[in-house]
Amino acid sequence: MKKTHSNIKLSLAALTIALMLPLFMQGQDSNFGNWLIYIGNKKLNQKWNIHNEVQYRNYDAIGDLEQLLLRTGLGYTFNEGKNNVLLGYGYILSENYMGNTDAKISVNEHRIFQQFTSKQNIGSVKLNHRYRFEQRFVEDDFKMRFRYFLALNIPFCVKDDQKSKFYFSAYNEIFLNTQSSIFDRNRVYGGLGYNVCKGVRLELGYMNQFFETTSRDQLNIITFVTF
Numbered sequence: 001m002k003k004t005h006s007n008i009k010l011s012l013a014a015l016t017i018a019l020m021l022p023l024f025m026q027g028q029d030s031n032f033g034n035w036l037i038y039i040g041n042k043k044l045n046q047k048w049n050i051h052n053e054v055q056y057r058n059y060d061a062i063g064d065l066e067q068l069l070l071r072t073g074l075g076y077t078f079n080e081g082k083n084n085v086l087l088g089y090g091y092i093l094s095e096n097y098m099g100n101t102d103a104k105i106s107v108n109e110h111r112i113f114q115q116f117t118s119k120q121n122i123g124s125v126k127l128n129h130r131y132r133f134e135q136r137f138v139e140d141d142f143k144m145r146f147r148y149f150l151a152l153n154i155p156f157c158v159k160d161d162q163k164s165k166f167y168f169s170a171y172n173e174i175f176l177n178t179q180s181s182i183f184d185r186n187r188v189y190g191g192l193g194y195n196v197c198k199g200v201r202l203e204l205g206y207m208n209q210f211f212e213t214t215s216r217d218q219l220n221i222i223t224f225v226t227f
Helices: 003-023
Strands: 033-042 050-058 065-078 083-097 102-120 123-140 139-156 164-179 185-197 201-210 215-226
Touching: 050 102, 065 102, 185 215
Parallel strands: 033 215
Antiparallel strands: 033 050, 050 065, 065 083, 083 102, 102 123, 123 139, 139 164, 164 185, 185 201, 201 215
């Protein structure tokens, strides 16, 4: 049984890397950026939680702001902790370059969203599904968007099935608009995580975000805190 679980984890990791390699190799119309992310979860009791999130996104290194994203929400957990529904709000400040110039324009967005998450375990491999529906107020424009997120978390084993504090993390998320141009973007991510202590973990990973004709690459540094 131990060997079977190990083979499952290795197969999933190999499959994920194989699926992501073509995207990693895309070099045309791609720029490398840096995202600093904090994701927090405050448990009010066994059922209710408050989600809080800060993302500082840069076009390249720190200092060339692309987006500042602030997100919060109230969630309710059920089905023995496997499922969660959440109603949230987000504020997004985007600093968009104007054409091929060095000039930027600031765009403000207010966002209301509803989401449902579901957790699964296959041996020691953790799967997470997230379905999110967004109502976006971008300056004077109103848009709606659907997002589906599938993530996996594979802990490293030292020996005799003892888990290391390190783990492999990967996800894919697709964004679909409700209007004429249905496909909005897709994100593929792979990274290495470390469990610092109970309720705190860090991740360092690579993400490719591609649109219809262009793509962008990010180095993501993520802090997760549950308290």
